[in-house]
Amino acid sequence: xxxxxxxxxxxLICGLVTDTNSPYIAERLMSLGVEPLxxxxxxxxxxxxxxxxxxxxxxxxxxxxxxxxxPTPDDITSRAAxxxxxxxxxxxxxxLEHIKKRYKRRGINPDSHAxxxxxxxxxxxxIINPVGTAPGFYxxxxxxxxxxxxGVPKEMKVxxxxxxxxxxxxxxxxxxxxARKVLKIFGLSESQVYEKVKDxxxxxxxxxxGFLPVFPENHLSITVRTNSSVADAxxxxxxxxxxxxxxxxxxxxxxxxxxxxxxxxxxxxxxxxTIAVAESLTGGLLAERLTNIPGSSNYFERxxxxxxxxxxxxxxxxxxxxxxxxxxxxxxxxxxxxxxxKRISGTDIGVSTTGIxxxxxxxxxxxxxxxxxxxxxxxGGKVSVKSHRYGFFGDRDRIRQISSEMxxxxxxxxxxxxxxxxxxx
Amino acid sequence: xxxxxxxxxxxLICGLVTDTNSPYIAERLMSLGVEPLxxxxxxxxxxxxxxxxxxxxxxxxxxxxxxxxxPTPDDITSRAAxxxxxxxxxxxxxxLEHIKKRYKRRGINPDSHAxxxxxxxxxxxxIINPVGTAPGFYxxxxxxxxxxxxGVPKEMKVxxxxxxxxxxxxxxxxxxxxARKVLKIFGLSESQVYEKVKDxxxxxxxxxxGFLPVFPENHLSITVRTNSSVADAxxxxxxxxxxxxxxxxxxxxxxxxxxxxxxxxxxxxxxxxTIAVAESLTGGLLAERLTNIPGSSNYFERxxxxxxxxxxxxxxxxxxxxxxxxxxxxxxxxxxxxxxxKRISGTDIGVSTTGIxxxxxxxxxxxxxxxxxxxxxxxGGKVSVKSHRYGFFGDRDRIRQISSEMxxxxxxxxxxxxxxxxxxx
Numbered sequence: 135x136x137x138x139x140x141x142x143x144x145x146l147i148c149g150l151v152t153d154t155n156s157p158y159i160a161e162r163l164m165s166l167g168v169e170p171l172x173x174x175x176x177x178x179x180x181x182x183x184x185x186x187x188x189x190x191x192x193x194x195x196x197x198x199x200x201x202x203x204x205p206t207p208d209d210i211t212s213r214a215a216x217x218x219x220x221x222x223x224x225x226x227x228x229x230l231e232h233i234k235k236r237y238k239r240r241g242i243n244p245d246s247h248a249x250x251x252x253x254x255x256x257x258x259x260x261i262i263n264p265v266g267t268a269p270g271f272y273x274x275x276x277x278x279x280x281x282x283x284x285g286v287p288k289e290m291k292v293x294x295x296x297x298x299x300x301x302x303x304x305x306x307x308x309x310x311x312x313a314r315k316v317l318k319i320f321g322l323s324e325s326q327v328y329e330k331v332k333d334x335x336x337x338x339x340x341x342x343x344g345f346l347p348v349f350p351e352n353h354l355s356i357t358v359r360t361n362s363s364v365a366d367a368x369x370x371x372x373x374x375x376x377x378x379x380x381x382x383x384x385x386x387x388x389x390x391x392x393x394x395x396x397x398x399x400x401x402x403x404x405x406x407x408t409i410a411v412a413e414s415l416t417g418g419l420l421a422e423r424l425t426n427i428p429g430s431s432n433y434f435e436r437x438x439x440x441x442x443x444x445x446x447x448x449x450x451x452x453x454x455x456x457x458x459x460x461x462x463x464x465x466x467x468x469x470x471x472x473x474x475x476k477r478i479s480g481t482d483i484g485v486s487t488t489g490i491x492x493x494x495x496x497x498x499x500x501x502x503x504x505x506x507x508x509x510x511x512x513x514g515g516k517v518s519v520k521s522h523r524y525g526f527f528g529d530r531d532r533i534r535q536i537s538s539e540m541x542x543x544x545x546x547x548x549x550x551x552x553x554x555x556x557x558x559x
Numbered sequence: 560x561x562x563x564x565x566x567x568x569x570x571l572i573c574g575l576v577t578d579t580n581s582p583y584i585a586e587r588l589m590s591l592g593v594e595p596l597x598x599x600x601x602x603x604x605x606x607x608x609x610x611x612x613x614x615x616x617x618x619x620x621x622x623x624x625x626x627x628x629x630p631t632p633d634d635i636t637s638r639a640a641x642x643x644x645x646x647x648x649x650x651x652x653x654x655l656e657h658i659k660k661r662y663k664r665r666g667i668n669p670d671s672h673a674x675x676x677x678x679x680x681x682x683x684x685x686i687i688n689p690v691g692t693a694p695g696f697y698x699x700x701x702x703x704x705x706x707x708x709x710g711v712p713k714e715m716k717v718x719x720x721x722x723x724x725x726x727x728x729x730x731x732x733x734x735x736x737x738a739r740k741v742l743k744i745f746g747l748s749e750s751q752v753y754e755k756v757k758d759x760x761x762x763x764x765x766x767x768x769g770f771l772p773v774f775p776e777n778h779l780s781i782t783v784r785t786n787s788s789v790a791d792a793x794x795x796x797x798x799x800x801x802x803x804x805x806x807x808x809x810x811x812x813x814x815x816x817x818x819x820x821x822x823x824x825x826x827x828x829x830x831x832x833t834i835a836v837a838e839s840l841t842g843g844l845l846a847e848r849l850t851n852i853p854g855s856s857n858y859f860e861r862x863x864x865x866x867x868x869x870x871x872x873x874x875x876x877x878x879x880x881x882x883x884x885x886x887x888x889x890x891x892x893x894x895x896x897x898x899x900x901k902r903i904s905g906t907d908i909g910v911s912t913t914g915i916x917x918x919x920x921x922x923x924x925x926x927x928x929x930x931x932x933x934x935x936x937x938x939g940g941k942v943s944v945k946s947h948r949y950g951f952f953g954d955r956d957r958i959r960q961i962s963s964e965m966x967x968x969x970x971x972x973x974x975x976x977x978x979x980x981x982x983x984x
Contacts, residue, residue: 145771147595149586150741150780152579156600161574170572171607175581175598182596189614206753206770286772288953316575346570355575417850418843421864425842428918428955436870439846439862441855445904449861449874479870493853530853 135310137168138190142183142201142211143285146175155200155290162294166302167310167359168196178202183214191278196302198294201285203268205247211282212271216255219275223253228260229269236267258282261297265289272301279306312359313367315375318388319352320543327352327382334377341374350536351394354378384550387543394542395423401549402433409545410479411437412450412471414462414488415505419538435479440471450474461500463488468506469519476510476517483548484510487541489524491533503527505537509544560735562593563615567608567626567636568710571600580625580715587719591727592735592784593621603627608639616703621727623719626710628693630672636707637696641680644700648678653685654694661692683707686722690714697726704731737784738792740800743813744777745968752777752807759802766799775961776819779803809975812968819967820848826974827858834970835904836862837875837896839887839913840930844963860904865896875899886925888913890946893931898944901935908973909935912966916955928952930962934969 139159145151153175160170171194176182183202190197202211216223230252237244254260254271261270263284270283270293279302283293319327324347331343331354344355356378358371379386388397402409411420421437424430438449443462446452452470460466468488476484489505496502508521524540526533564584570576578600585595596619601607608627615622627636641648655677662669679685679696686695688709695708695718704727708718744752749772756768756779769780781803783796804811813822827834836845846862849855863874868887871877877895885891893913901909914930921927933946949965951958 144767144769145780146582147585147598148589148739148769148780148782149582149584149595150769150771150778151773152577152582153598154577157571157574157577159574160572164573170574171602171604172611173572173578173600177596179596185618186597193610208769342569344570344573344575346575348576353575355570355573357573413843416847417855417859418838418846418862418864421843422841422847425864425866426956426959430842431866434842434864435867436874437843437862437864437866438874439843439850439859439864441850441862442860445861448903449863478873479867531851534851 135168135196135306135308136194137163137170137196137198138194139163139170139173140183140186140190140197140199141173141175141285142178142199143175144177144208146201147177155285155287158287158291159198159200159294162299163196163198163302164312164314164357166299167308167312168302169310178208178210180210180214180217183211184218187215187218187280191275191280195278196306197278197280198298199280199282200290203251203270203282203284205251205267209250212253212255215273215280215282219255219273221255221257224256225249226252226254226258226260226269226271229254229271232260232262232269233267261293261301263289263293264296265292270297272298310359310361311364311367312357313364313371314355314357315371316390317354317356317375317378317382317386318392318394319354319382319385320350320387320394320539322352322382322385324352327354327385331378331381334374334381336374336377337370340370349532350539354382387546394539394546395427398424398542398545399427399430399433401546403429405549405552407483408433408435408481409483409485410435410475410481411541412475412484412486413437413439414441414446414471414486415491416487416534416538416541417441419534420485420487420541423538423542435481436475438475446471450478463490463500463504463506465506465508465521465523468508468521469510472508472510472519472521473517482512483545485541485544487537489533489537491530491537493530501525503533505533505540507537507540507544509548511548560593560621560731560733561619562588562595562621562623563619564588564595564598565608565611565615565622565624566598566600566710567603567624568600569602569633571626572602580710580712583712583716584623584625584719587724588621588623588727589737589739589782591724592733592737593727594735594737594784603633603635605635605639605642608636609643612640612643612705616700616705620703621731622703622705623723624705624707625715628676628695628707628709630676630692632672634675637678637680640698640705640707644680644698646680646682649681650674651677651679651683651685651694651696654679654696657685657687657694658692686718686726688714688718689721690717695722697723735784735786736789736792737782738789738796739780739782740796741815742779742781742800742803742807742811743817743819744779744807744810745775745812745819745964747777747807747810749777752779752810756803756806759799759806761799761802762795765795774957775964779807812971819964819971820852823849823967823970824852824855824858826971828854830974830977832908833858833860833904833906834908834910835860835900835906836966837900837909837911838862838864839866839871839896839911840916841912841959841963841966842866844959845910845912845966848963848967860906861900863900871896875903888915888925888929888931890931890933890948893933893946894935894944897933897935897946898942901942907937908970910966910969912962914949914958914962916958916962918955926950928958930958930965932962932965932969934973936973
């Protein structure tokens with residue numbers, strides 16, 4: 135079954151906005167075995183929308199269209215859809231009632247603009263929008279299935295999951311079954327990943343691998359398609375996944391929806407360890423990533439962004455002499471920061487970052503991208519600390535990004551090392 | 560002059576990757592007066608690539624194609640391009656030499672895969688890739704202009720700016736001149752923005768407005784097109800912009816490439832004020848946004864993420880009794896945090912956030928989304944503090960996002976208030 139995605143909005147084609155709806159929709163379609171062929175973005179232009187819709191119907195069985203369903207005059211998707219399929223626009227009483235209810239709840243009287251959103255092509259079926267005003271609609275035309283949903287990402291996601299996918303699953307017969315997994319890797323380059331997995335044997339007819347650098351990580355996707363059953367697809371996937379994991383070892387930190395911070399959060403929670411961080415060049419990014427997870431107050435005690443030398447001394451107890459002798463960007467200061475933050479917060483683990491994010495501040499001995507990470511931890515009654523010097527490349531954003539990733543990776547590595555110690559004992 | 564963008568890669572159409580190349584290319588095309596009509600993404604499939612290219616040539620004068628130019632067997636863009644335009648693939652000696660040089664520099668022997676990248680359609684002209692191996696190429700076909708460039712964003716940007724845009728500007732006569740500005744707004748809803756500007760008069764033939772919610776902001780784009788000159792377009796734009804700014808007042812915090820943190824950074828630098836932040840629910844996000852700007856060490860002294868009650872007391876000197884009497888999420892604690900961070904860091908301004916990001920932790924009196932922001936500042940010899948309670952909606956991410964935005968907005972508002980005081984005195 136082939137799918138197409140059409141996203142509508144001037145903001146998309148003139149570069150104001152990145153189309154994040156399409157990847158979401160594509161992924162959801164793939165989960166039902168529908169293979170997206172084309173993604174097309176067009177402006178709020180009736181001719182262009184009609185052209186895009188007609189081409190999509192010509193090539194695919196399932197077409198998902200987002201955007202242009204709002205109340206303003208540039209929202210013309212319904213009209214263009216009706217025209218391109220030779221239908222009239224009709225007022226949907228069901229949609230109108232929903233719109234009125236939404237407006238009422240917000241204490242606003244629906245005006246004629248609002249009511250325009252209740253106009254849908256004749257024969258279309260309303261898909262209620264539980265989180266917004268503009269409803270979506272579904273129509274079938276010459277054996278093809280078209281779904282129109284609002285372009286606001288939050289609304290799009292809910293309608294896609296609750297409204298569109300059930301219709302596709304129920305009404306449309308499936309002939310291909312698929313399963314997919316993405317393995318997430320940090321610390322290996324794309325070519326290192328390729329080298330490690332290149333001798334793994336698998337059924338190349340039914341299994342496709344995808345190598346994807348997602349800075350600072352590398353992702354390896356495994357997609358299985360078979361015409362027998364979902365269970366078969368899953369079984370093949372499980373086997374290939376096992377082989378890939380064997381080949382890649384613990385460079386694989388997670389899969390699918392995992393992020394490195396989610397993985398680290400799970401480790402901290404399950405091992406009942408608490409953490410505090412002291413950051414310099416990452417400027418709060420490490421704390422932000424550790425706390426963007428629900429329940430993070432269970433393990434995250436505090437974070438300190440010590441940008442100035444003075445704050446490193448007064449807040450973390452870093453010896454002034456270390457800073458003057460070795461510089462704020464040094465293994466000595468990184469280690470003192472990690473020990474300091476662990477001590478003052480009373481946590482099991484303390485992590486620190488210090489470095490030069492650029493563009494200024496670099497020198498011959500410590501160029502932009504020089505970064506020290508340190509981790510302090512309880513080690514049989516005493517506190518031990520480790521640190522390492524990295525030379526990262528890229529602009530300020532990338533250096534901060536990879537440094538925060540490395541800070542998280544150090545926490546993950548800490549648990550791997552602890553696990554190995556336990557196994558030995 | 561109409562443009563189209565075609566991006567190629569299985570990772571794009573199966574949802575693994577968001578197409579960030581297209582917005583960049585669209586914006587660059589717009590800057591030369593080329594209006595993008597369609598953006599199409601297709602997989603690494605010869606039939607689909609040919610179909611996309613032929614449609615694009617049929618509709619537009621300028622077509623930019625990215626992706627599928629690498630060394631691996633799934634990189635088939637050159638072949639599909641040649642086939643769809645009835646040309647043969649030829650080995651470009653110029654491209655081959657460049658590729659060999661790049662490989663040599665990295666100490667690798669170019670193999671046959673690498674040399675595949677030197678195959679381009681007959682009659683095409685190489686566009687050298689200064690930052691990568693795969694070259695781009697340019698061809699004209701039936702009066703249309705096609706540019707093929709690698710899909711790696713870093714390489715795409717350099718080749719687009721240094722290779723493609725000069726060719727478009729030199730060789731292709733211009734008949735439409737455009738100018739554009741985006742005004743960025745925080746604190747007004749989309750409909751409030753619309754209400755404020757709806758009576759502004761402008762030349763609707765040559766000026767187009769775009770309303771765009773980019774959570775938690777609203778953006779208003781003004782695009783001018785005229786067939787007289789760039790200077791004319793700019794003059795019309797300046798007039799409309801002035802009217803819009805009059806209508807919107809200081810809800811407009813910036814324009815085009817501005818972010819709220821950049822605007823706040825400029826204010827802090829120009830007024831020579833220093834800042835420190837104490838965060839609870841934003842977990843480092845406010846510090847991160849204040850420090851993701853080069854030179855932020857000039858104004859940002861430190862940030863503290865006091866997640867635990869204990870850290871609020873020991874690090875910021877918040878009175879324990881305030882926390883037990885009013886709760887950690889209260890105006891009293893927010894104000895004490897702002898005063899505390901200002902005092903210990905010795906900065907001109909101290910900002911704090913405390914609130915409930917959810918999904919857990921809410922109560923009837925303080926539901927998820929309850930957020931207090933406070934700002935402490937020097938006020939004629941003494942320290943004053945202000946705070947406000949907000950009720951934000953959305954998931955954890957959105958509540959943290961809008962809270963950090965509001966923290967930045969408070970800093971901007973502080974400078975607006977100071978400016979007004981100066982005007983009065």
